[in-house]
Amino acid sequence: MKKPHLKKHIGYGAQIVAVGVVTGAFAGLVVTLFTVLAAMAEEASRGYYAFFRTHPAFIPLLFLALFLGAVVIGGVLRFLPMIRGSGIPQTEGAMRGLMRFSWYRALTGMFAASLFTVFMGMAAGAEGPSLMIGGMCGCGASDAFKRGALIRRYQITGGACAGLAVAFNAPLTGLLFAFEEGQKRFTPEVFFCAFSSVTVAVLVRNALRPLLGADTGAYFTTFSFAADYTAPLFYAYVLFAALICALAGVGFYALVFLCKRLFGKVTFWKGMGKMLPPFLLAGGAGLLTAYAMGGGHAWIAALGSGSDGVERIFSSPLALTLAIVVLVRCLVTVINMGAGVPCGAFIPMLAIGAGLGALLALLCGEMGMDAAYADALIIICMAAFFTAVVKAPLTGVVMTVELTWNFAFLLPAVLGVAAGYLVGMLFGTKPVYDRLLDEMLSSAPAGVHAYVLRLRVGEETLAAGRAVRDVLLPPDVRITRIERGEARILPDGNTVLAAGDVLTVEGEARDEREAAEALAQTLGKEEE
Numbered sequence: 001m002k003k004p005h006l007k008k009h010i011g012y013g014a015q016i017v018a019v020g021v022v023t024g025a026f027a028g029l030v031v032t033l034f035t036v037l038a039a040m041a042e043e044a045s046r047g048y049y050a051f052f053r054t055h056p057a058f059i060p061l062l063f064l065a066l067f068l069g070a071v072v073i074g075g076v077l078r079f080l081p082m083i084r085g086s087g088i089p090q091t092e093g094a095m096r097g098l099m100r101f102s103w104y105r106a107l108t109g110m111f112a113a114s115l116f117t118v119f120m121g122m123a124a125g126a127e128g129p130s131l132m133i134g135g136m137c138g139c140g141a142s143d144a145f146k147r148g149a150l151i152r153r154y155q156i157t158g159g160a161c162a163g164l165a166v167a168f169n170a171p172l173t174g175l176l177f178a179f180e181e182g183q184k185r186f187t188p189e190v191f192f193c194a195f196s197s198v199t200v201a202v203l204v205r206n207a208l209r210p211l212l213g214a215d216t217g218a219y220f221t222t223f224s225f226a227a228d229y230t231a232p233l234f235y236a237y238v239l240f241a242a243l244i245c246a247l248a249g250v251g252f253y254a255l256v257f258l259c260k261r262l263f264g265k266v267t268f269w270k271g272m273g274k275m276l277p278p279f280l281l282a283g284g285a286g287l288l289t290a291y292a293m294g295g296g297h298a299w300i301a302a303l304g305s306g307s308d309g310v311e312r313i314f315s316s317p318l319a320l321t322l323a324i325v326v327l328v329r330c331l332v333t334v335i336n337m338g339a340g341v342p343c344g345a346f347i348p349m350l351a352i353g354a355g356l357g358a359l360l361a362l363l364c365g366e367m368g369m370d371a372a373y374a375d376a377l378i379i380i381c382m383a384a385f386f387t388a389v390v391k392a393p394l395t396g397v398v399m400t401v402e403l404t405w406n407f408a409f410l411l412p413a414v415l416g417v418a419a420g421y422l423v424g425m426l427f428g429t430k431p432v433y434d435r436l437l438d439e440m441l442s443s444a445p446a447g448v449h450a451y452v453l454r455l456r457v458g459e460e461t462l463a464a465g466r467a468v469r470d471v472l473l474p475p476d477v478r479i480t481r482i483e484r485g486e487a488r489i490l491p492d493g494n495t496v497l498a499a500g501d502v503l504t505v506e507g508e509a510r511d512e513r514e515a516a517e518a519l520a521q522t523l524g525k526e527e528e
Helices: 002-054 056-079 088-095 103-119 127-144 149-168 171-182 188-211 232-263 268-288 297-303 318-339 346-366 371-390 393-404 410-426 432-443 512-522
Strands: 449-456 477-484 487-489 502-509
Touching: 002 056, 002 103, 002 127, 002 149, 002 188, 002 268, 056 103, 056 268, 088 127, 088 149, 088 171, 088 432, 103 127, 127 149, 127 346, 149 171, 149 188, 149 393, 149 512, 171 188, 171 393, 232 318, 232 346, 232 371, 232 410, 232 432, 268 318, 297 346, 318 346, 346 371, 371 393, 371 410, 371 432, 393 410, 449 512, 502 512
Parallel strands: none
Antiparallel strands: 449 502, 477 487, 477 502
């Protein structure tokens, strides 16, 4: 009995890996091009904003351009609502089978709209859109090979992870995202698909970027980690700073959804007016400081001890400059997320956390902390803030290592991330991307339909020979009863499914046909 199962799983895994390789190559090519263009667009915006700072008589032209840009993006979102926001919630909905949209429209729309917002000088990152673009590449690869609903979900997952890995040059972070944030479970098929897609995509990235004149190394090279991180007092500083950053993350989370509710009441110009505040605010922030523009890569890099230092705002003290940039970046990021501007919020959130970490490093320095610990504390605070908002602790820990290519401060980083996660739990916050997805689904015009199916587990299906917990079922689906001969079984996660079992499956879906197709591929044909 085991040999047919083994042969079946190997064959199915080989199919997933083969399509995953195509997904990885496609995502690696498109996302690499997108991130290189985004970096060029950010550099260009810094150049013309510098011109306006030195030639204030032309500033009205800047705000006229921003006004027109808001109208353009508002119009695009009327016709392509699936690209609203960072794209991460929609991609998670697609990989879980909760949402379905045209992959090439979403890909091209997000590609162009995100580049436009970066060029306009907004606090816009490329990482969230990269994840959506990668996911749509996976959907395109699946459709090209005419795969079914189940394979499509796997490939969207693999493509999304590949997009994140390419954007950050962080393959392990991409893999973890698949399990912790994407599917929220581990199955061999998810691993095979994510691993093959991420590996190929990163190889493509590292081959293409030198040809495009971009580097391929670590993300943040200005940080130094030569201190001894085993001192008990340093752990006390880490815990103190991480708790403050986590509380700030909870406050940021609350502001985002307050802002969403406020923007939900904006109806003038058929909703296109929602784009005016974020675009015009971005103009004021960009004129104040270049650190308020773009995703925040330059800002985070400037905080490292190996940089030339932070450029002061109006010759103000360092602490005041840090506080101004953190407050401005927090405000513009909240407004962008609340309004649904098609731009990334992943790296902007990290930038806010890093700025808070720099402020707290100054405070801890006044309390007696050795300056050699400052760089590590900044990175740990960045991860703690991110974890409090996104509720993905493993991704937060691994990300700190991959973005710096340093393991020396791993244990303190675990402590800081754990503090951020626990504070989020104490305040009862839901992962921000899950809540954004829930709100998108609740406002969608199509209703949710309940269904009950009786399916017979087939010999050649993925479910045969596996425990219920190891089967990737569509969301909101549960197996309520198993009929095995004369026996009637109420299953739990440890119940092993056998070929010939008749399952009673209950669920809810927006697209019953697609849900039934995925269940048939996973469990077996419907019982007559």
